[in-house]
Amino acid sequence: MIQFNIEASSGIPIYRQVFEQVERMIVNGYLVEGTFLPSVRQVANTIDVNPMTISKAYGLLEERGYLTRLRGKGMMVAHQSEEKSKKEKMMILDKMIAELVSDAVQMGINKQELLTLIADKAEQLNLTDNINSQG
Amino acid sequence: MTIQISKLSKSYKNQQVLTELDWSIKQGDVIGLLGKNGAGKSTLINAILNINPADSGSVALLGEDNKVLTSETKARIGYVPQQNDEISWLTVKELILFKKQFYAHWNDKKVAQLLSRWQIDTNKKMSELSVGQGQRVLIILALAHEPDLMIFDEPAAALDPAGRRDFLKEIVNLAADENKTIIFSTHITTDLERVANKVAILHQGKICHFDDLDNVKENVVKVSVITDRASDIKIPHAINAHQDNHQVNGVVTQVDFLWKKELESQGHQVDITPMSLEDIFLELTV
Numbered sequence: 378m379i380q381f382n383i384e385a386s387s388g389i390p391i392y393r394q395v396f397e398q399v400e401r402m403i404v405n406g407y408l409v410e411g412t413f414l415p416s417v418r419q420v421a422n423t424i425d426v427n428p429m430t431i432s433k434a435y436g437l438l439e440e441r442g443y444l445t446r447l448r449g450k451g452m453m454v455a456h457q458s459e460e461k462s463k464k465e466k467m468m469i470l471d472k473m474i475a476e477l478v479s480d481a482v483q484m485g486i487n488k489q490e491l492l493t494l495i496a497d498k499a500e501q502l503n504l505t506d507n508i509n510s511q512g
Numbered sequence: 513m514t515i516q517i518s519k520l521s522k523s524y525k526n527q528q529v530l531t532e533l534d535w536s537i538k539q540g541d542v543i544g545l546l547g548k549n550g551a552g553k554s555t556l557i558n559a560i561l562n563i564n565p566a567d568s569g570s571v572a573l574l575g576e577d578n579k580v581l582t583s584e585t586k587a588r589i590g591y592v593p594q595q596n597d598e599i600s601w602l603t604v605k606e607l608i609l610f611k612k613q614f615y616a617h618w619n620d621k622k623v624a625q626l627l628s629r630w631q632i633d634t635n636k637k638m639s640e641l642s643v644g645q646g647q648r649v650l651i652i653l654a655l656a657h658e659p660d661l662m663i664f665d666e667p668a669a670a671l672d673p674a675g676r677r678d679f680l681k682e683i684v685n686l687a688a689d690e691n692k693t694i695i696f697s698t699h700i701t702t703d704l705e706r707v708a709n710k711v712a713i714l715h716q717g718k719i720c721h722f723d724d725l726d727n728v729k730e731n732v733v734k735v736s737v738i739t740d741r742a743s744d745i746k747i748p749h750a751i752n753a754h755q756d757n758h759q760v761n762g763v764v765t766q767v768d769f770l771w772k773k774e775l776e777s778q779g780h781q782v783d784i785t786p787m788s789l790e791d792i793f794l795e796l797t798v
Contacts, residue, residue, distance in 0.1 A: 385705040388733070388786025390726035425681055426706045427542055433726070 378415060379408075383424050391426055395434035403443050403454055404465045414444065414452040513572070514539045514661055514693045515560065520569035521717075522552075522559055529555045530566065531717030537693060539660075542683065544704025544725075545697040546793055547714035553697040554594055556714060557665050561591055574661060587615055590659035594666045596646040600639035604632060604649055608656075615657040626652045630678070643670040651679060655686075662686070664696035668703050676703065683707045701789040711789070715797045725789070732792045735772075736761045738781040745775070751795060763787070763795045 379402065383394055402408040414420075417435060421428040435452050438444040445455040457465075481491045515537040522530040529552040537543065547553045558564035560571050562578045571578040576585050598607060604627075612618045627634060630648045638646060647670040654662060668676040684707055686692050698704055704711065704725075711728055713721040721728070737745050742755040748771050753762030772782045787795070 386702055386788050386790070388729055388788050388791075390729045391706070392726055393730075421684060422681075424706075425677065425684055427684060427709050429542075429709050430726075 378423075379420075381420070381424050383426065385426075390430075392430045392433040392437070395420070395431060396437050399434070399438055400441075400443060400465070401469060403457065404462060404469060408454050410454050410456050412454045413450070414454070416451055513537065514541075514574060515695075516572040517560065518570050520556075520559055520566045520571065522555055522564075522566045528717060530559065530569075532569065533718050535712070535719045535722065537695070539693050540691060541710050542694045542708050543696075543710045543712055544701075544708035545695055545712050545714060546701065546704070547697070547699065548797060549699055551714045551797075552717065553699075553714055554665055557591075557663055557695075557697060561589070561663065587617070587657060588660045590654035590657065590662040592647075592650045592654045592662075592664045592667055594669065596638070596643070596650060598638055598646075598650065598653075601637060603635055603637050604641070605634040607638060607649070608634070608653070611653050612656070617658060618656055619658055622658075623652055623656050626655070626682075630675070644672060644675055647671060648675065648679075651682070655682070660691060661693045662695070664694070666698060667696050668698065668700070680707050701793055705789055713793065713796055721796050728792060729786060729789065731764075731766045732787060732795070733764060733767060734761065734785040734787055735764050735767065736783045736785070737775060738783070739775075745780075752798065 379399070381395060381398055383391055385391060387394070399408070399414070408414075414435070415423075417428050417431045420426075420431045435444060439446055439452070442455055442461070443457070444452045447453055478491070486494075513536050515535070517533060517535040520530050520533040520535075521528070533556070545553055545556070555564070559566040560573070560578065562571070562581075565579070573581060574585050574588055576582060581589075599610075602610065608623060626648075630645075630652075632641075632645055632648060632652075638649065641649065647667070651664075651667065654664070668679055671679060680703065683694060683696070686694060696704070696708075708725055711721070711723065711725050712719050715721075723731075735747050735750070737747065737760045738758060739745055739760065740758060742758060742760050745755070745760045747753050747760060747762040747764060748768040749764040749766045750762035751765060753760060755761070767784060772784075775782050
């Protein structure tokens with residue numbers, strides 16, 4: 378069962394949080410093509426939210442090509458083209474980096490310090506220049 | 513429309529509580545009615561149900577004038593008052609049997625389930641129950657005949673955190689059946705964030721804001737512009753804005769993305785920050 382981490386009091390609507398969490402799980406390969414998602418009612422019951430909220434998130438995921446609706450069977454993870462996946466990955470990273478940079482600004486860290494931190498981390502994790510070779 | 517309210521006014525002595533209030537509610541909506549203490553939430557609910565009639569204006573419930581509801585329509589409505597004023601000398605068991613007589617449809621299984629889940633001793637008199645337990649009995653009574661329209665006045669107020677969660681869960685289950693319309697009033701925003709799909713804010717005698725909870729969160733946001741000419745910047749749709757040397761801050765009811773793009777192209781930094789419902793509520797009712 379997928380674990381959702383919902384913050385009801387956050388300024389981000391709950392359907393957005395569900396959408397983004399499923400999106401991440403699909404883009405990073407945790408949910409593979411053909412996997413069925415739990416039903417709207419199941420998710421709504423587990424995380425105590427209005428089922429309409431989950432329907433909305435699933436609908437949006439379908440619209441964006443992450444999920445396919447199979448009549449009577451539910452929502453299945455759709456085939457993700459490599460080109461599209463790459464683009465989505467970059468977009469997700471872009472968002473995370475924006476948050477990171479804005480936090481760094483608030484802490485008074487300058488650009489060079491931040492870049493050095495990132496480069497060090499990449500070094501530690503053996504990130505090569507050619508991202509594709511990491512699979 | 514499940515509820516159609518038009519020009520509803522009500523005052524007590526010299527105090528105007530509802531002022532020509534208009535409000536339409538569609539079938540299937542789960543609505544959190546937010547208002548500060550004393551905003552008139554109970555007055556509005558009592559006027560909708562004609563328990564304490566309005567001075568003027570009209571209310572249609574499930575297509576009928578609320579002053580002349582047929583018994584069939586009455587049976588489709590469930591209501592939980594803020595205060596327990598049920599017959600206190602009856603035991604819970606007796607009260608349930610008494611109430612059951614008034615309805616053609618009554619779900620005994622659901623009643624039994626909730627009684628056991630909430631550990632209510634049905635041999636106790638209503639007057640012997642704690643406030644929270646009494647509230648739970650009222651909720652059970654309101655759900656037993658499986659109404660199409662349910663109105664709860666501060667339902668969670670007397671419940672402990674576990675009871676609140678349980679009650680909200682019950683609302684979630686009801687909401688799963690998309691034909692049910694649910695309104696519950698509260699002054700605690702966290703009570704409605706998980707279950708309501710719409711939020712209505714009662715302020716100064718009117719419903720000043722009524723929209724999808726998601727829209728409210730996406731549209732009502734903080735906008736700040738970092739700029740060297742703060743005095744020239746006017747944030748569109750701002751409900752309040754203030755500026756200091758190099759920054760203009762404001763809360764908007766809608767983001768003007770064209771305006772944002774234009775400012776950014778001129779080299780200004782425009783930041784948008786989402787707000788919690790609690791902050792939004794406070795901003796909209798200043």
